[in-house]
Amino acid sequence: MNLLSASLFVIALILAVVLGPQTRPWTWGPSLIPLALAVAAALPGLWKTRLRGTDVCLLILGIITAGWFAFRASISPVKEFAISDALLLGSAVGSFLVMRAIAESERATKIFTWGLASLLLASVGVIIRQLFDANYVPVFHSRPASFPSGFFGHYNEGANFLIGASFLLAGSAFFGAGHRLSRWLWALISLAGLVSVYFTRSRGAILAVAVGVAVFFVLALMIGKRKGAKWFAPLIIAIPVVGILVIGFLYQGWSSSQEVRLQQPGLETLMDNSIRLHLLGIAFSCITLHPLLGGGSRSFEWECFSFWDIKQHGLGGPQPKMAHNELIQAFTDYGIIGGALLIFLLGFIAVFAVSKILFPDRKDRIPPDALYIGGLAGLAGMFVQSSFSFVFHLLPGAILLGICLGRASVSLFPKGHATLQSGYSWARACCVGAGFFTAIFLLPWGWKGSRLMVELWPTFFGERSESPGESHIDALSAAINVWPQSTLYKERAIQWHRLSTAEAGTPASLESSNAAINDFLQALLLHPYDGIASINLANLLSSKGRNEEAESQYLRTIELQGGMEHGLEGNYYFSQHLLKVGSEYLKKAEFEKAETALTQAANHIDKAVIGEARPLKISIFETLGIAREAAGKRTKALEAYDTAASIPGGEKMHFRSANILSHMAASTWSNREPSEALFLFKLAKVRLNSSNSLPSGISITDKQKLLAYLDKNIEFLTGARVEPIDPNKK
Numbered sequence: 001m002n003l004l005s006a007s008l009f010v011i012a013l014i015l016a017v018v019l020g021p022q023t024r025p026w027t028w029g030p031s032l033i034p035l036a037l038a039v040a041a042a043l044p045g046l047w048k049t050r051l052r053g054t055d056v057c058l059l060i061l062g063i064i065t066a067g068w069f070a071f072r073a074s075i076s077p078v079k080e081f082a083i084s085d086a087l088l089l090g091s092a093v094g095s096f097l098v099m100r101a102i103a104e105s106e107r108a109t110k111i112f113t114w115g116l117a118s119l120l121l122a123s124v125g126v127i128i129r130q131l132f133d134a135n136y137v138p139v140f141h142s143r144p145a146s147f148p149s150g151f152f153g154h155y156n157e158g159a160n161f162l163i164g165a166s167f168l169l170a171g172s173a174f175f176g177a178g179h180r181l182s183r184w185l186w187a188l189i190s191l192a193g194l195v196s197v198y199f200t201r202s203r204g205a206i207l208a209v210a211v212g213v214a215v216f217f218v219l220a221l222m223i224g225k226r227k228g229a230k231w232f233a234p235l236i237i238a239i240p241v242v243g244i245l246v247i248g249f250l251y252q253g254w255s256s257s258q259e260v261r262l263q264q265p266g267l268e269t270l271m272d273n274s275i276r277l278h279l280l281g282i283a284f285s286c287i288t289l290h291p292l293l294g295g296g297s298r299s300f301e302w303e304c305f306s307f308w309d310i311k312q313h314g315l316g317g318p319q320p321k322m323a324h325n326e327l328i329q330a331f332t333d334y335g336i337i338g339g340a341l342l343i344f345l346l347g348f349i350a351v352f353a354v355s356k357i358l359f360p361d362r363k364d365r366i367p368p369d370a371l372y373i374g375g376l377a378g379l380a381g382m383f384v385q386s387s388f389s390f391v392f393h394l395l396p397g398a399i400l401l402g403i404c405l406g407r408a409s410v411s412l413f414p415k416g417h418a419t420l421q422s423g424y425s426w427a428r429a430c431c432v433g434a435g436f437f438t439a440i441f442l443l444p445w446g447w448k449g450s451r452l453m454v455e456l457w458p459t460f461f462g463e464r465s466e467s468p469g470e471s472h473i474d475a476l477s478a479a480i481n482v483w484p485q486s487t488l489y490k491e492r493a494i495q496w497h498r499l500s501t502a503e504a505g506t507p508a509s510l511e512s513s514n515a516a517i518n519d520f521l522q523a524l525l526l527h528p529y530d531g532i533a534s535i536n537l538a539n540l541l542s543s544k545g546r547n548e549e550a551e552s553q554y555l556r557t558i559e560l561q562g563g564m565e566h567g568l569e570g571n572y573y574f575s576q577h578l579l580k581v582g583s584e585y586l587k588k589a590e591f592e593k594a595e596t597a598l599t600q601a602a603n604h605i606d607k608a609v610i611g612e613a614r615p616l617k618i619s620i621f622e623t624l625g626i627a628r629e630a631a632g633k634r635t636k637a638l639e640a641y642d643t644a645a646s647i648p649g650g651e652k653m654h655f656r657s658a659n660i661l662s663h664m665a666a667s668t669w670s671n672r673e674p675s676e677a678l679f680l681f682k683l684a685k686v687r688l689n690s691s692n693s694l695p696s697g698i699s700i701t702d703k704q705k706l707l708a709y710l711d712k713n714i715e716f717l718t719g720a721r722v723e724p725i726d727p728n729k730k
Contacts, residue, residue: 001044002101006108008038009098010115013399016091017119017161018139019453020395021152023321025084026456026483028395029449032087035399036442039094039435045101046431051424054352058409059427061348063434065341066093072334076296078527080485085297085333087445091395092402094438097431099406103371106177113172117189120165123150123158124192127199140461147201147260156389157397159197159205163381164400166193167212168407171374175223198253201260204388206253210246212381217242219373222357276324276388282307283323286332294335298322302529303332305562310609322393326386329393346383346405350376353408368410375408448483455479459491473499486527490536493519497540516540531560531568538570542577550577558604566609572616575605579620582627591631598624602640618650622695625656634664645687652695658688659706665713668727678717679724685710 012035020028051059069089076082102108129136130148137143138151149158166189172178173186194213197205217235224232285307286300295303301321323329331339353372382391382400391397455478458471476492493516500512520537524530538553554577557570565571578601585594598620605617625640638660645653665680688707694700 001041002105002108003111005038005041005045005098006102006105006111006115008034008041009095009102010112010119012038013115013396014119016395016399017123017151021157021161023084023393024460024487025080025087025445026449026452026479026485028087028091029446029451029453031395031399032091032442032446032449035091035094036439036446038098039439039442042098042101043432043435043439045104046097046435047428049100049104049428049431051427052411055409055411056424056427058348058352059430061341061345062093062096063430065338065345066434068338068341069334072294072338073297076299078296078298078486078529080487080526081298081301082296083445087442088393088395088398090438090442092392092398092405093434094442095399095402096406096409097435097438099403100410100431103368103407103410109176110178113169113176113178113186116165117169117186120162120169120193121189123162123165124189124196126150127158127196131199148196148199150196152394152396154389155200156202156205156385157391157394159200159202159208160382160385160389160391161396161400162193162197162200163205163208163212163385164378164397164404166190166197167216167378167381168374168400168403169193170216171370171372171377171407174220174370175373176370198249198256201257202385202388203254203257205385206250206257208381208384209253210250211384212377213242213246215380216373216377219354219357219376222354223369223373226358226360279304279320279323280325280328282320283325283328283332287336290335292335292337294331294333294338297333300329300332302531302560305531305560305564305567308563310563310565322390324389326390326392327383329390346379349405349409350379356411368407371407371410375404375406379404379408451482452479455482470499484522484526486523486530486533489519489523489526490530490533493517493523493533493536497536513540513544517544529560531557531564531570534560535568535570535573538577539573542573542580547577547581565607569608571604572608572613575601575608575613575620576616578604579616579623583623586623586627586630589630591627594627595624595631595633598627602643614647614649618644618647618653621647621650622653622656625653625660629660634660638664645690652691652693654687654691655694655698655703655706658684658691658710661687662706662710669713673727674717674720674722675725676727678714678722679726681710681714681717682724685714 012031012033015031015034016028020031066089070086073082073085073089076085102112126136126138127148127150130150134146134148135142140153143149143153145154147155149155150161152158152161169186170190173183173190176183176186194209197209217239221232221235223229224235282304283300286295286303289295289303298321300323304320304323323332327339327342330342353376357369357372378400382397382404385391386397392401455475459475472495473492476488476495480488480492496512496516496519500509500516503509503512517537517540520533520540523533524537527533534553534557538550538557541547541550541553551574554570554574557568558574561568561570578597582594582597582601585591585597601620602617602624605613605620608616621640621644625637625644628634628637628640638657641653641657641660644650645657661680661684665677665684668680669677685707688703688710691703694703
């Protein structure tokens with residue numbers, strides 16, 4: 001059964017890398033099915049596995065850690081994120097158990113090793129192709145990054161797979177069993193994988209390679225010393241050379257990566273990407289909200305907005321869905337309890353593997369050095385890489401994590417040893433039980449995900465058309481019936497909205513827009529913290545004239561977005577909506593209501609990102625001035641016009657200021673205050689001459705008439721020897 005388990009596991013890993021290197025959980029479906037079957041096939045081997053006291057301690061700690069993560073995920077506020085994290089957890093646990101089982105069989109281990117080597121070699125081949133053709137994608141239609149990434153969409157995730165797979169293979173190549181030719185081939189493939197990391201231009205991955213090589217080298221020295229190997233002395237002598245090579249690789253890799261990014265080469269610009277430091281600081285703030293328990297699966301995605309400060313963190317572009325540091329993400333989502341348990345588990349396995357390398361048990365057959373050194377070096381490299389990206393939130397990363405932990409924790413009895421399965425039968429039953437429940441959990445979700453892949457492949461990964469199509473809607477509807485998710489409802493809502501726009505003016509347009517609104521509402525029911533769905537729903541309700549509902553949703557978006565105005569622009573779109581409402585009241589001559597709406601719009605536009613909001617802000621204050629002027633509030637109207645004119649691009653509002661000043665001057669003169677009137681006429685002329693362009697609806701003839709009127713009155717009052725007096729200083 002171990003041979004079958006290894007074969008199925010290789011298939012699962014290949015499908016995870018080729019089809020599932022992304023955060024959409026339904027894309028993992030084709031991989032989860034063989035993974036679940038591999039775990040099921042490993043159950044007999046797990047029952048026969050011989051355990052020691054350290055294995056039992058690891059089992060207890062592993063069950064507690066996995067149990068906590070599973071429990072905390074189950075009570076998370078967003079269930080689809082909980083399912084996603086649970087699938088990743090189950091994949092890591094399943095991979096760990098499969099590795100423990102197949103380690104008992106040399107043939108099964110070779111099947112896995114050859115499968116890993118073949119997949120790594122294929123990844124290197126794709127990266128070589130991408131060096132010459134940046135647009136090359138072997139499976140999908142496109143990828144978001146321009147740097148070589150292999151089968152993955154982003155170079156960070158592609159580099160992480162190269163790191164983990166290369167060190168795992170290197171352990172088998174240098175310290176494993178097998179034909180010498182096979183081991184040489186594995187060594188060359190692992191070297192090619194590590195070199196390929198350089199071409200991904202991932203600075204975190206380049207550091208991870210350096211750390212992984214250092215760990216591999218130190219562990220190799222331990223093994224050589226224990227064995228009394230002939231190569232131990234030369235390896236000791238080579239320490240300075242290896243150190244220089246590692247430092248040189250690190251320096252050259254960082255400098256080259258900086259230069260490729262069109263920045264100044266050298267280490268002085270390495271910390272240019274300060275966004276990761278900002279995200280870490282925000283993550284620590286999120287931890288303070290619920291230090292022990294955490295906020296639940298992926299809670300950082302929405303909690304981070306509360307702590308975003310534009311002055312400190314900058315505008316912040318797209319939504320920062322992850323903390324870009326897996327350990328800190330674990331503390332944020334699963335609390336100090338979850339983070340501490342994870343650290344204890346990783347530390348226990350690392351100490352266990354190092355102690356086994358230094359002091360192998362006499363009961364061991366040939367110590368599984370290849371498993372220890374490959375697992376630890378791969379774990380070290382991926383852990384460093386995970387400090388810069390969310391690599392373990394993708395299925396391949398979770399599987400590789402389970403592989404490394406499983407390999408680093410194996411202890412093998414000699415064949416035919418008397419201590420068979422008599423000891424720790426309860427512990428072996430726990431292993432089998434964990435494997436059974438893992439397989440039972442993964443299999444149905446794998447089936448659901450596979451069905452969604454079939455339905456949604458053309459929509460998400462085929463030659464996508466920007467024009468709306470009922471075929472997209474039908475595919476999304478079929479997928480939602482199988483596995484309802486907020487992301488699918490959002491995507492279908494977008495398709496409905498596009499269809500509504502294309503059908504504008506027809507009865508079908510109303511049905512499509514209503515369907516879009518319903519889908520956004522369903523998305524928010526499943527994910528109530530989704531600001532994107534909220535702002536889109538608010539805009540759609542506004543366009544339909546459902547003002548009260550729209551305003552409620554705008555306020556909800558603003559509450560959700562916190563300081564991330566640039567990401568969701570809740571204040572901007574709410575201001576735009578209020579301008580529309582105020583303009584409608586103005587047309588109905590309901591001036592007080594218009595002023596109220598427009599004043600509220602002015603308050604919200606001040607909280608928007610000013611560079612993008614200037615044209616809207618000018619329109620708001622212009623309309624506010626018109627509403628106040630129509631209501632006879634000339635002084636307040638002048639304040640609004642002056643505010644609009646002070647905004648870059650709003651100089652044309654000087655005409656409206658000049659016009660209202662002329663009316664104020666005429667009224668002052670009629671009240672027998674000629675000095676104050678002259679001052680206002682002159683001020684109006686200054687404003688009018690400052691208006692290089694004119695508001696909408698105002699012609700050059702209107703400007704000339706106003707100028708002639710001002711000149712006539714100024715000339716008359718001046719001729720009468722009237723001295724101007726500022727009314728505010730009277």
